[in-house]
Amino acid sequence: MQHHQNTQHNQPNERPQDPRFKTAHKEAWIGVALAVFNFVWWYGFAYGLGSKPVDEYTYILGLPAWFFWSCVVGFVLMSVITVVLAKFVLTDMPLDDDPAFRPYPAPPASPSPGSPSNPPANPSPGSPSNPPTNPSPGSTHDTNPSSQKGPNS
Amino acid sequence: MNIGVLIPLIIFLVAIFAIGFIASKQMSGSTGFLQEYFLGGRELGGFVLAMTMVATYGSASSFLGGPGTAYTVGFGWALLAMTQVVTGYFVLLVLGKKFAILSRRYDAVTMIDFLKARYNSPAVAILSAAAIIIFLFSAMTAQWVGGGRLIESLTGLSYTSALFIFAVSVLVYVTIGGFRAVALTDAVQGAIMVIGTLILLIGVIIAGGGVPAIMQDLLNENPNLVTPFGADRSLTPAYVSSFWILVGVGVVGLPQMVVRTMSYKSSRAMHRALAIGTIVTGFIMLNMHLIGVFARPVMPGIDVGDKVIPLVALEVLPPWLAGIVLAAPMAAIMSTVDSLLLLVSSAIVKDVYLSYVKPQATEKQVKTISFGVTGVLGIIVFLLALQPPDLLIFLNLFAFGGLEAAFIWPIVLGLYWKYGNKTGALASMVTGIGSYIAIHFYNQAYGDLLGVHTVTVPVVLSLIAYIIGSLATRREPFRF
Secondary structure (H helix, E strand, O other): OOOOOOOOOOOOOOOOOOOHHHHHHHHHHHHHHHHHHHHHHHHHHHHHHHOOOHHHOOEEOOEEHHHHHHHHHHHHHHHHHHHHHHHHHOOOOOOOOOHHHOOOOOOOOOOOOOOOOOOOOOOOOOOOOOOOOOOOOOOOOOOOOHHHHOOOO | OOHHHHHHHHHHHHHHHHHHHHHHHOOOOOOOHHHHHHHHHHOEOHHHHHHHHHHHHOOHHHHHHHHHHHHHHOHHHHHHHHHHHHHHHHHHHHHHHHHHHHHHHOOOOOHHHHHHHHHOOHHHHHHHHHHHHHHHHHHHHHHHHHHHHHHHHHHOOOHHHHHHHHHHHHHHHHHHHHHHHHHHHHHHHHHHHHHHHHHHHHHHHHHOOOHHHHHHHHHHHOHHHHOOOOOOOOOOHHHHHOHHHHHHHHHHHOHHHHHHHHOEOOHHHHHHHHHHHHHHHHHHHHHHHHHHHHHHHHOOOOOOHHHHHHHHHHHHOOHHHHHHHHHHHHHHHHHHHHHHHHHHHHHHHHHHHHHHHOOOOOHHHHHHHHHHHHHHHHHHHHHHHHOOOOOHHHHHHHHHHHHHHHHHHHHHHHHHOOOOOHHHHHHHHHHHHHHHHHHHHHHHHHOOHHHOOOOHHHHHHHHHHHHHHHHHOOOOOOOO
């Protein structure tokens, strides 16, 4: 505790918020919206079609229609949506700490004994403190085919 | 038992062993031992990240308990299981890049490191560490029991020797290889789960004479089996929907998932992982629970739910193929156990020992302590699992729900709500765990409160506690 910064409040010179957070906040909301959509789809078909008397059930590929639409199609749909998200919607950005947007001069966590000293003030020499949402000319966001090809596993 | 079944299983164990061993050799000193051992140096790519999340999350209950219940209850339980598709994308999207950036900024290796930096409170850190150690310890023990039972039923060995084989194979690679070994073996284990479920589903459908024939058999036996309401119509929409919290969005509060969202190397790895994770989770859950449902007409009269999958695999597949398929639940159990073991170890080493016992430990001491704690923990779990508690799925869900209720808001709101503070976090954790335990016993005695799963009310209460606790004390914005 004593090695933590206690003076986080009333810092005289306010630094700007890390611009990457704006994108991150947007993407977190996408996650929430997707889950709500997923739930509505799942619930609507399951109990909309499944509440009928069993005699009136119809079957698709042998499965009860309510299950087919709710769980099989629902799953395929979510898979397609996440692939589209990953390829075209979500923004590529560096994740390294950018000292320009730190609220304090030094990171608040104490250096752990197992790791070498704190990250250097400027993590990679090639990336000065320009707004990091646009890391490199080739990889802004969306629809840029060159930014989607690189295998990165 | 059958030699044909054993050979693929032995090959599987040896392969996992080898991968773990190779991974341990890869440990470089570049990022420091703790980052390397407990976080794989933050170098996971998209595929391995997706697989380690799916495999860590998919456990004995997805492969044995869940399909066993689907066998008894019918399509209603398969519907319930599909709530888990959401975990594939939700955890990565919601914690997302902000968490990845902040965990780098704070040099966080464990979830508790993040909480510590965010709330600047030893009480939060100690309470979190205690919750993780207690709850995940019980979850881990349940999984080991599952692993031991599975080997016992497949090989005919005594439970003790089966558990011993299981314990040794997991312990060795986790202890020497750390997170990287866990993630890499998880990737292989995840692939085995995908292949195994597909083979078994096809085998069951063929044995049952095609899906329409199976459906006819189910209708003849009990039409309720093909409804969303369960064999005795006891599955209400409210109860099934409440699993969206327990095994769906609530998973975002599980430490074993949270730690994975700080382990990837780039935003592109995260994008890939959320697509792959969604597809793989959905595929495995759909297949496994359909197998459970379809197995009913193929092999009627199985009493113990956990035995449905092993018995069906041995019934409908040739022995060598059954061996490959049965490596899948084994893989599921191992991949969950290895992650939990390492997580509990990190809570002890990083969050207790290094924070409060010996902050000035040298790198060499940290190494010795890390290996030592991981190894000793494994041995304790082994000894506990020798006298196994009975209800596997029960213990597992108890630990899940309790941790979710404790951590979901301190993590999520801590990340996105700048007015959240340590009073709120403490109130939320205490309320979450306390009300979970209270409501658990209430539900056991009087039936489910409000007709929903135990986890629902505590998650709501802990949200209220977080907000009230934060607003009641100093309202100063936190600067990330």
